[in-house]
């Protein structure tokens with residue numbers, strides 16, 4: 268098929284496996300808009316691809332100029348012998364030989380990786396002069412008070428303070444199921460994921476427990492947030508923040524709070540915030556039928572979830588947030604993170620649901636056992652991921668519209684390119700209400716009924732209550748529509 272839907276370029280597939288001895292270590296390099304590469308962690312692998320010239324790694328051949336026009340990073344890992352991971356920062360466009368509309372991925376908040384990669388060990392601490400050279404006036408103005416801790420005195424900053432104050436007030440109710448993540452995102456100027464997760468790391472005592480460097484932590488969170496596509500109506504950083512807030516609510520439930528270790532809590536929050544990283548806004552069947560390289564890379568199995576996981580690992584390694592932990596602990600973290608993120612593959616829903624039911628029927632869940640705690644983390648993440656129909660109507664309705672908008676956008680592309688239109692993606696035959704009633708009945712309710720068997724609390728009853736009220740509202744809307752008009756106004 269001539270059609271090729273390609274991102275530029277989270278992963279660069281290699282034409283032949285990288286020899287084992289080259290991949291004996293993992294690492295990352297970064298590159299900037301200047302013509303050179305720097306920040307190499309494993310010279311051996313790079314020497315195959317790049318030539319070394321006075322500590323700068325220059326592409327040896329075939330390296331496309333366009334990669335060097337941007338800032339980004341490449342990381343590689345010994346378990347993946349067929350790919351180098353390339354993260355582009357900001358300005359990433361969907362490219363296609365079939366000529367799809369270019370799409371921008373916004374890069375906010377601004378992070379200059381040339382500054383961030385300067386470490387005290389390298390003896391290259393950022394001088395004020397270096398900073399000025401690298402930043403535009405506006406960025407310098409913003410970063411100046413960041414570095415010096417000075418708040419600029421102008422009328423707009425008073426507004427900022429006001430918004431900040433309101434956002435902080437919202438965080439006092441971080442465990443409230445009515446938490447309005449859309450409002451929080453506006454109050455934090457599009458930084459809901461960074462602000463919420465930093466707060467939750469503090470709330471759960473993870474910074475002290477794991478001796479985390481809070482500058483590295485913030486940098487990591489910014490990188491995670493930036494990897495989400497702002498233009499996706501649904502699979503964006505606000506969804507990740509919403510899932511993280513839901514996970515936090517579950518972690519506070521007595522059964523989990525009394526049995527989970529700081530490690531479990533850390534893994535739960537990490538998985539929630541990273542579980543959809545770099546989501547392209549289309550689903551796996553779309554990637555398969557358009558011969559997307561991610562589909563071949565992951566052999567058509569949990570393609571997106573594998574990519575989210577590898578993207579998360581990439582950012583974890585780049586940020587060096589856990590570089591002080593033992594190598595075995597880092598491996599354990601990466602592999603547990605993988606098993607959690609892979610559990611969010613919705614096509615595996617029945618597998619997890621029947622396992623969960625069996626445990627509940629036998630009453631054999633023992634949360635003293637690490638493997639059972641891990642299973643419950645998988646279930647909690649799955650619940651958090653599809654918890655939007657359990658939110659109050661005003662919030663739930665917005666999510667329903669957003670997810671449908673993303674489905675229909677995919678359907679429009681499929682129609683335009685004469686591909687089979689994926690299930691739920693045809694705006695000519697589907698409606699928001701239809702999709703919601705089906706999703707609540709066959710996907711959300713069965714899972715939340717089991718969750719409330721496991722944890723029969725005010726929260727689980729509240730969630731089931733909203734689920735059934737929302738279902739009734741969608742049924743009412745469907746009836747109204749069948750009596751005249753349709754609901755395409757939603758999208």
Ligand SMILES: Nc1ncnc2c1ncn2[C@@H]1O[C@@H]2COP(=O)(O)O[C@H]2[C@H]1O
Pocket residue numbers: 543611612613652653655656666667670702703706
């Ligand atoms: N409100 C909703 N209505 C319909 N589908 C949903 C809704 N919320 C989540 N989903 C689907 O559930 C899936 C969970 O995994 P994904 O994030 O890959 O993609 C998600 C959507 O396809």
